[in-house]
Amino acid sequence: MRRSRRILGIGLAAILLAGAAVFSLGEFYNLTAIRQHPLWVFRGIALGRDALIGMEAEYVAVPDGFELRADPASAALYQKHCAQCHGAPGVAAEEFALGMMPVPSNLAAAAKRRPAQEVYWFIRYGLKMSGMPAWDMRMSEADMWRLTGFVGAMPGLSPAAYAELLEQAGELPDAIRPVAVEAGPLKTAIGSVERGRAAMQVHACRSCHLIPGIVGAPDVFVGPPLDEAGGRAYIAGVLRNTPDNMVRWIMDPQAVDPLSAMPSLGVSEALARDMAAYLYSLSSLDRSKAEPEGDEDR
Missing domain, CATH: 2.60.40.420 (Cupredoxins -  blue copper proteins)
Structure with a gap:
């Protein structure tokens, strides 16, 4: 019995020490946006995030007729609602985004390694503790897929071509519009x-x-x-x-x-x-x- 308790005590002490080491070496105590986590912590978080998102994105149904496309309407939509944080071909992100931690990803690079379902998932649901907002209920389904298609086409879009698309689009559209909600069983006489x-x-x-x-x-x-x-x-x-x-x-x-x-x-x-x-x-x-x-x- 004493030996079992001693082994249990040693095990608990080892776990506490390991946790303290991870907390300290991972700089979880440092909450500033100047100091980033060490590379191994960053990679570990990214690995877990991508695994979970990959599983959830498998259930995303791509609509008929979807294509990777950069046109004036999608470029204007991206410029108004995404470029502030992620930048665009030849366009830097706004100053506030440059100081965010983690830094918002370059979507031209992300499009090369993520399928359309995952890009759409990020746009619709956002990501906790990253600064990425959820556009669900604030942007129409059509606009979310339009942005998905534009992001997928960004790797082949030059700065000059992007500027030309914005010039053709004219006034930037507002994605914040009345969003149709699928009918479902109402839990009250008013709504769900x-x-x-x-x-x-x-x-x-x-x-x-x-x-x-x-x-x-x-x-x-x-x-x-x-x-x-x-x-x-x-x-x-x-x-x-x-x-x-x-x-x-x-x-x-x-x-x-x-x-x-x-x-x-x-x-x-x-x-x-x-x-x-x-x-x-x-x-x-x-x-x-x-x-x-x-x-x-x-």
């Missing part, structure tokens, strides 16, 4: 609670509000907590709390109250209904089921 939670996450609502079910900083008080937003008599003190008014407020708060600090995020009506469904699901008093009294506006 689960999809609403995800929509609030990808639209960064948690950066200003405390929202149950969405992880973030514990002391965010820019806007009011939303745990009882669905049960309040009025929305933002301006509109009676009804489902239609909640959707109206989420889609364009500045149109309802120009003095509000809440910005308009380009949320489509379909996603606004899902977000409203999630907010009503949090409240102990669900006013989505109550009959409105009098005028809708205060």
Whole structure:
């Protein structure tokens, strides 16, 4: 028994020492963006990331007619929403991206080693703790595949050809447009609670509000907590709390109250209904089921 305990103690001590060595030598304690992890840590993280993404990307279905193509529309879309971090042929990334850690990858190089399914996966879902955002619910499916095709064509695109495509495109298009959401079983009379939670996450609502079910900083008080937003008599003190008014407020708060600090995020009506469904699901008093009294506006 004593021998077994001694062996167990030695084993635990060895594990602790190994963990301390990895923590120290890997510089996990250094949180600055100036000091990068050692090469072996960087390679290890990349190996695990690529293995997991490769498995998930296998389930991505490439749409019919997809092709690697660089045209004016896709070049303009890339310039407005991707070039700031990743650069483009003959175009450097913005200054803020040059100081990021890890540095955003050069997509012309990434396109040579990643299949279209993986490129699309990165565009749609993003990557935690890398600065890469998720464009799901904020960019149309067609535009995400258009960007995928453009990235795949970038290795053969010269700086002069890229500049010519942008000149032909003219004004840069905005990918933030109403996004169609596939019909599915509704969990409330308004929209899908689960999809609403995800929509609030990808639209960064948690950066200003405390929202149950969405992880973030514990002391965010820019806007009011939303745990009882669905049960309040009025929305933002301006509109009676009804489902239609909640959707109206989420889609364009500045149109309802120009003095509000809440910005308009380009949320489509379909996603606004899902977000409203999630907010009503949090409240102990669900006013989505109550009959409105009098005028809708205060």
